[in-house]
Amino acid sequence: MFADMTAQKDPIQSFYEKYPHPDPMKELPAQVLSGEARLEGCPSWCFHVYWPLRKFADELDVLIAGCGTSQAGIYGASLPQARITAIDVSADSLAHSTALCLRHGLQNVTHKQMGLEDVGGLGKFDLVICTGVLHHLDDPDAGLRALRTVVRPEGSLNLMLYAKYGRAGIYNMQEMVRRIGVTAATSTDADLEAIRAVVRSLPAEHPLAGKVAMLPEINTRGGASDLFLNPRDRAYTVPDVYALLARTGLVLQEWYGRAHYEPSCQGMKGPLAARAEQLPVAERYAVGELFSTRILRHRFVACRDDRPPETYGLTPDRPDWQSLIPIRHRSAQFDRTNQPPGRSPWVVLQHFRQDGIRINFEPAEGTLLERIDGQRTIAEVHGGTVPETARAYWQKLFRYDLCWFRMATG
Numbered sequence: 001m002f003a004d005m006t007a008q009k010d011p012i013q014s015f016y017e018k019y020p021h022p023d024p025m026k027e028l029p030a031q032v033l034s035g036e037a038r039l040e041g042c043p044s045w046c047f048h049v050y051w052p053l054r055k056f057a058d059e060l061d062v063l064i065a066g067c068g069t070s071q072a073g074i075y076g077a078s079l080p081q082a083r084i085t086a087i088d089v090s091a092d093s094l095a096h097s098t099a100l101c102l103r104h105g106l107q108n109v110t111h112k113q114m115g116l117e118d119v120g121g122l123g124k125f126d127l128v129i130c131t132g133v134l135h136h137l138d139d140p141d142a143g144l145r146a147l148r149t150v151v152r153p154e155g156s157l158n159l160m161l162y163a164k165y166g167r168a169g170i171y172n173m174q175e176m177v178r179r180i181g182v183t184a185a186t187s188t189d190a191d192l193e194a195i196r197a198v199v200r201s202l203p204a205e206h207p208l209a210g211k212v213a214m215l216p217e218i219n220t221r222g223g224a225s226d227l228f229l230n231p232r233d234r235a236y237t238v239p240d241v242y243a244l245l246a247r248t249g250l251v252l253q254e255w256y257g258r259a260h261y262e263p264s265c266q267g268m269k270g271p272l273a274a275r276a277e278q279l280p281v282a283e284r285y286a287v288g289e290l291f292s293t294r295i296l297r298h299r300f301v302a303c304r305d306d307r308p309p310e311t312y313g314l315t316p317d318r319p320d321w322q323s324l325i326p327i328r329h330r331s332a333q334f335d336r337t338n339q340p341p342g343r344s345p346w347v348v349l350q351h352f353r354q355d356g357i358r359i360n361f362e363p364a365e366g367t368l369l370e371r372i373d374g375q376r377t378i379a380e381v382h383g384g385t386v387p388e389t390a391r392a393y394w395q396k397l398f399r400y401d402l403c404w405f406r407m408a409t410g
Contacts (some may be wrong), residue, residue, distance in 0.1 A: 001396055011346045018244065027087060039071070040256060040299065041158040042201040042312050043127060044078045047327050048406035049254055049301060050127065055409035057195040064149060065116040066133030069096040071341040075129070084109045085122055095363040096334075117146045124152045129301070131160035135234045135280040146250040149306060155255060157302045161244075165289060166296040171235070173199070173228050181186025192224045212357040238286040241298055249305050253312045258300040261285035261311035266292045299350060312383060314405040324378045324405040326394070328372040344369075346365055349401060367391060372403060 009085045041049075047056050052243040058081040064072050065087055072086035085107055088094050094111050101109045109174065116133060128147050134140045144221050151157060173195070180190050184245070196218060202209040209317020217223025238261065245252055263276045263284065268291050289295055303312065314324055335346040335358070345357050361369065371381045378394060397403050 013080070025098050029059065039078070039397075040073055041129070041131075041301075042078050046327075046404075048327060049313070049404055050158075051311070052404075052406045053234070053271050053311055053409070059127040059201055061085075061124065061152075063087070063119065063122065063128045063147075065119065065128060065149060067093070067111075068132070069093050069095055070100055071129075071131075072097045072109045072111065073100040073104065073129065074104060076101055076109040077104065080108060081110055083110065083247070087112045087114050087115065087116065087119065087122075089112070111173065113335040118144050119150050122150055125150050126152055126155045128155070128157045135162045136230060136232050137237070139231065140234060141244065141247055143243065144250065147340075148249050151304055154307055155306060159298075159300055159302055161176070161241060162233065162235040162299045163289070163295040163298050164237045164240070164291045167235050168213070168293070169202075169206055169211060170227055171233075172206070174230075175209060178222070183230065184225055184231060187229055188227060189221065192221055195224060195228050211294070211296065236267055236298060237283065238289045238298070241300065242282055245302055249310075251303045251305045251307075253301040253303045253307075254404075255285070256372055257295075257401060258399060260292060261288040262399055263288045263291050292365070314407060315398055316378075316391055316405070321369065321391060321394065323377050323408065325374065325377050325405040325408055326372045326381065326397070326405055327374045328369070328403050329401055332369075335368070347402065359402075369397065369402065374406075377408065 002330055043050060043060060044058065047058075048054075058079050060079065060082045061081050062075065062079065062084045063086075064075060064084060067086035067088050068090075073083060075082070076084055082311075086094075086097060088097070088111075091113055094113055097109075098111050101107075101111075116137075120168050127153055130147060137143045143201065144155050147157060173345065176198075177195060182195070199208065199212060202212075204210075212218065215223075215227065218227060231345070242252060255261060259282075266288055268276065268288075276284055279287065315321075316324065318324070329349065331349055333348045335348050337346075340360060342363070344361040344363055347361075347366075347369065349359075368381055378390075382390065398405070
């Protein structure tokens with residue numbers, strides 16, 4: 001059914017390589033304003049990852065915990081009907097973010113200077129976004145507990161944490177520059193360029209050498225300093241993520257980039273791969289992370305542990321799987337060059353700052369994928385009765401991160 005998947009050797013362009021992180025005193029990228037570009041996890045295109053049983057609505061209360069210089073502006077433009085509260089501890093970042101929103105007439109963003117530990121008085125939110133702060137806190141558990149207090153009972157959190165194994169080379173570099181005596185407090189532009197020169201000269205065997213293209217932030221002062229000079233930088237394994245959520249009254253609702261955690265999707269073969277397939281998903285993903293060693297960031301959706309589990313997400317394992325509506329991942333692109341004879345075009349997934357994955361199908365299966373429009377049920381995509389044997393196809397589409405599912409809501 002599926003051809004052998006091969007992870008591309010050259011990392012794909014990330015969102016920020018395609019649409020450069022904007023100078024907050026200038027303009028948002030035109031692709032953001034036009035709706036072509038969206039941040040990974042923005043409800044404007046993946047609403048049903050958070051709320052698979054609901055009808056789409058963009059009148060959301062959103063908290064961005066650690067907004068930096070432009071994240072609030074991008075979400076404000078992407079979700080014009082949302083009420084967005086953006087917080088950060090940095091007065092400079094907030095000034096830049098405020099200027100960006102004013103320049104573009106974004107009236108749906110409110111900025112506040114505060115740490116995320118102090119969010120308790122801000123009210124309640126449908127969605128909390130925190131994608132670069134928790135792993136720098138002295139007490140990430142306390143920070144996440146604070147965020148839980150402001151999430152509505154059926155709300156979600158869009159979170160990102162650094163991944164331990166994929167960042168191994170970064171931690172080697174951090175230790176090296178510390179020993180040389182370069183610190184965040186004393187570094188100059190010349191020091192950061194010297195660090196970049198070392199990175200460019202790394203031996204091929206160095207664990208960071210093959211990942212530099214996946215780190216576009218290395219070219220900015222703030223990005224390079226954060227990568228190599230941050231004095232407080234905590235990384236997590238898959239089991240660590242589950243344990244952190246359990247300690248803070250949360251549960252994992254969904255992983256972004258499932259294919260990067262699935263051993264089979266990463267090309268694991270042999271008897272141990274077959275045994276890994278029988279593991280519970282949390283253990284299987286831990287195995288996949290250890291096999292890959294290329295995951296730099298864990299991106300996932302969490303929710304309160306008192307949210308009804310049936311609202312977390314939908315999979316083709318359900319008895320009513322034929323009535324589910326599949327939604328194709330927006331980064332799935334069809335590559336019709338070098339199309340193998342008797343196969344569908346290649347499908348390339350472009351995940352947030354991760355490797356691409358190339359897959360192809362038997363022609364009829366490729367046609368099914370192209371028929372997914374986010375409106376038709378699985379039965380309608382097939383054009384009639386669906387044999388039980390087709391369930392495996394939709395399970396693999398889900399596992400390879402090509403689609404997720406929503407319920408018809410009228």
